[in-house]
């Protein structure tokens with residue numbers, strides 16, 4: 292059995308030469324220490340989570356982990372995990388997940404998150420909401436005082452394509468008084484961005500961040516046409532932040 296990292300640990304050895312990608316890898320490797328043989332593991336999506344997927348594969352190949360079943364949260368992660376030989380399943384066959392590991396776009400002091408700027412928010416939330424434990428991994432640039440605070444950072448909302456323009460307009464008017472701008476996400480080539488579920492994404496830019504998290508979350512969810520949104524409230528059980536001065540582990 293592998294040694295577990297201590298909780299609520301802060302190392303204060305300056306690491307000035309670490310890149311952002313090094314920090315992502317450090318956070319990911321710390322999280323994978325919590326994976327045990329026989330677990331059903333939710334595999335997150337993004338440039339941080341991909342390090343966790345690679346590490347799990349490495350430990351499987353070294354024989355240090357056995358009988359892991361991965362539940363990928365996107366087609367991209369599925370392809371990575373398959374290429375690395377991680378046995379995969381889905382929520383139909385494994386509706387309960389022992390542990391999920393995923394990145395985040397923003398983490399606030401209460402460990403609430405914005406996720407989905409990579410577009411995988413529905414599958415991520417679906418898998419992570421049935422995970423007994425959900426470990427968020429992030430570099431220090433993801434830490435904010437208030438979610439969406441910069442105004443340039445969106446809360447993504449996955450919407451059905453049918454009537455998407457009506458849904459966008461409803462969302463825009465709903466949050467108009469808080470200076471919210473709603474934009475259909477583009478794929479960069481002049482076409483709308485398509486999620487793995489063949490839906491669109493509307494990005495909500497709040498001028499001064501999201502003021503009332505639960506009320507905002509509930510109001511977005513109530514709109515017809517909304518599939519899911521990227522506010523992940525009270526879901527993370529542990530957040531591992533890797534910074535240039537060390538690693539911080541926070542538990543909910």
Ligand code: 5RP
Pocket residue numbers: 335336337338339340393394395396405406407408409410411412415
């Ligand atoms: C994708 C996500 C990602 O977890 C989030 O965007 C963080 O990605 P990265 O680790 O690349 O910064 O929610 O939908």
